[in-house]
Amino acid sequence: TQLLEQSPQFLSIQEGENLTVYCNSSSVFSSLQWYRQEPGEGPVLLVTVVTGGEVKKLKRLTFQFGDARKDSSLHITAAQPGDTGLYLCAGGRNTGNQFYFGTGTSLTVIP
């Protein structure tokens, strides 16, 4: 059983469209991170959010941490082919020093 469920699992959109990826859990996390993984590579960190309700923007990407620190969303505005990849959320806890990865969302942006 995955601790963090992401939706949708697969997403294929046209260049220029907007999209939102969701990361949900029944557990509370002290921090949540989003990673992007390209084929043949390891995941690369995009952002870390630590405060409930926190919103961070990274160019066309907007990340939000839920008020209860159980969920998060990633919104991409005007998607570009370079955004194609696997997006992974990961939740961390202060106790145990562990990090749990979500099920992943595979995004394809069609030119």
Added chain:
Amino acid sequence: DAGVIQSPRHEVTEMGQEVTLRCKPISGHNSLFWYRQTMMRGLELLIYFNNNVPIDDSGMPEDRFSAKMPNASFSTLKIQPSEPRDSAVYFCASRQGFSGNTIYFGEGSWLTVV
């Protein structure tokens, strides 16, 4: 600066053979993680070390899997004997400090057991 270095990048082996995957974490990082990634199960944490000590190995599938970290700059993940269902990409990652800090991943070791 060099990132997390893994070897081999690709390995094809026959069922029953021993497989050893190697990892060199980023210098100065005190936590090291081994993950396994498959289409079916996503990215799974197998084991992590803090200051070279295994902290949680509850993700290790079974006794065929073992991991060691003899010093701060080297870790191995061994599968003996290997089985076709072990085919996956195995990632090593390292981090400085505690949860919330960036985890840096290696490029992965692509294992195929036939």
